Amino acid sequence: MRPDQSDNHADSPQTPSGRRLPARDLALIAVFAGLIAALGLAPPVYLFGGSVPITLQTLGVMLAGSVLGARRGFLACLVFLALVAIGLPLLSGGRGGLGVFAGPSAGYLVGWPLGAFVTGWIVERSRRYSIPVGLLANVVGGVLVVYALGIPVQSWRISTSTFVGTLIAAAVYLPGDLTKAVVSTLVTRGVRRALPTPAGPGRTGSDRT
Amino acid sequence: MSALGVYLPGDSPLHRAPAGAKLLGLTLAEAGAVLLPGPWSVGAALAVVAGLYAFARVPFRVAWAQTRPILLIALLVGGFQMFGAGVDRALVVAGQLVLSVSLAGLVTLTTRSADLLDVIERGCRPLRFVGVDGARVALVLALAIRAVPVVAALTQEVREAQRARGVTGGLTAFAVPLLVRTLRYADNLGEALAARGVDD
Numbered sequence: 001m002r003p004d005q006s007d008n009h010a011d012s013p014q015t016p017s018g019r020r021l022p023a024r025d026l027a028l029i030a031v032f033a034g035l036i037a038a039l040g041l042a043p044p045v046y047l048f049g050g051s052v053p054i055t056l057q058t059l060g061v062m063l064a065g066s067v068l069g070a071r072r073g074f075l076a077c078l079v080f081l082a083l084v085a086i087g088l089p090l091l092s093g094g095r096g097g098l099g100v101f102a103g104p105s106a107g108y109l110v111g112w113p114l115g116a117f118v119t120g121w122i123v124e125r126s127r128r129y130s131i132p133v134g135l136l137a138n139v140v141g142g143v144l145v146v147y148a149l150g151i152p153v154q155s156w157r158i159s160t161s162t163f164v165g166t167l168i169a170a171a172v173y174l175p176g177d178l179t180k181a182v183v184s185t186l187v188t189r190g191v192r193r194a195l196p197t198p199a200g201p202g203r204t205g206s207d208r209t
Numbered sequence: 210m211s212a213l214g215v216y217l218p219g220d221s222p223l224h225r226a227p228a229g230a231k232l233l234g235l236t237l238a239e240a241g242a243v244l245l246p247g248p249w250s251v252g253a254a255l256a257v258v259a260g261l262y263a264f265a266r267v268p269f270r271v272a273w274a275q276t277r278p279i280l281l282i283a284l285l286v287g288g289f290q291m292f293g294a295g296v297d298r299a300l301v302v303a304g305q306l307v308l309s310v311s312l313a314g315l316v317t318l319t320t321r322s323a324d325l326l327d328v329i330e331r332g333c334r335p336l337r338f339v340g341v342d343g344a345r346v347a348l349v350l351a352l353a354i355r356a357v358p359v360v361a362a363l364t365q366e367v368r369e370a371q372r373a374r375g376v377t378g379g380l381t382a383f384a385v386p387l388l389v390r391t392l393r394y395a396d397n398l399g400e401a402l403a404a405r406g407v408d409d
Contacts, residue, residue: 039364087320096215098314157306191389
């Protein structure tokens with residue numbers, strides 16, 4: 001990580017070294033964990049005339065990486081998973097508790113923080129947020145990385161070959177996730193335009209006094 | 210299931226057992242569940258778990274709500290395995306799924322979220338040396354729990370504002386103002402925390 005640019009939020013010269021997170025980062029992490037949860041509470045959005053239901057939770061994961069950057073996006077997802085693990089029914093469909101970490105989709109959940117990290121990492125590499133960069137970051141981090149953990153665990157738990165597991169993932173999740181990658185890119189661009197100064201994290205000179 | 214969580218209040222020995230011990234037991238049991246050799250041992254383990262649910266006095270309705278989703282998946286998976294790998298294998302795979310998820314669910318049903326939060330905070334203590342501060346972890350988790358209803362209310366606000374203006378735009382038109390409000394809330398929260406000396 002380039003400490004000069006990668007984590008260039010307001011008041012934290014000490015952060016990139018991995019010491020204490022400043023209050024503002026704690027707030028952003030907590031509130032984004034809340035956002036991921038709130039997006040799961042919202043009823044699913046239906047695409048293509050209601051044929052494809054999309055829950056927005058993984059959109060929240062992509063946005064966490066895109067908007068907060070690698071480190072804080074990772075931590076926001078981790079905090080969200082911690083809330084699920086202690087029994088809050090925050091996964092879409094009102095699921096929660098330790099059971100979800102023993103089920104077949106546990107790998108996808110564990111993939112969320114890493115996916116957000118990779119998404120944020122890619123975004124932080126580029127000087128300005130363009131559509132191609134955003135798409136690349138969201139697809140690689142939010143889809144590929146999450147699947148790279150989700151599919152093997154799923155295949156193991158339901159005892160199929162990885163190939164069959166990949167087919168299942170591609171058929172069930174991929175259309176929705178690619179749509180969310182596009183939405184996340186557009187939303188991130190919109191947010192960066194709307195908030196040039198105050199909370200636009202991951203920008204150079206996002207200083208707020 | 211209450212609005213606050215999946216926890217089911219009760220006074221059984223399972224409820225009163227320390228959260229850390231339950232988590233440790235769960236981890237060991239989950240590891241053991243994977244090693245069960247055949248349908249009979251999986252069936253016996255399932256019977257034990259059912260006995261534990263009864264021992265914790267979990268009403269059937271609650272236990273059913275907890276296991277129903279995984280039962281559906283297990284049925285699908287079992288049916289699929291039946292063709293590829295035979296009946297024995299299908300029973301083992303489906304049974305192990307139900308076993309491990311219902312066992313984890315039992316810990317969740319009998320353990321208060323606050324007690325699990327304590328376990329997380331204590332679990333962070335050894336991580337002090339890599340820069341993880343248990344008190345700050347607990348603070349973030351508490352703030353996040355508080356943020357869930359706040360952000361949920363913000364989504365409602367954005368929806369209403371859009372309806373009032375007759376905007377029927379897609380997901381992007383909804384999510385951008387939501388994110389802007391969410392980030393503003395985070396900024397205010399961050400300032401409030403700094404003002405209370407969190408950074409000192």
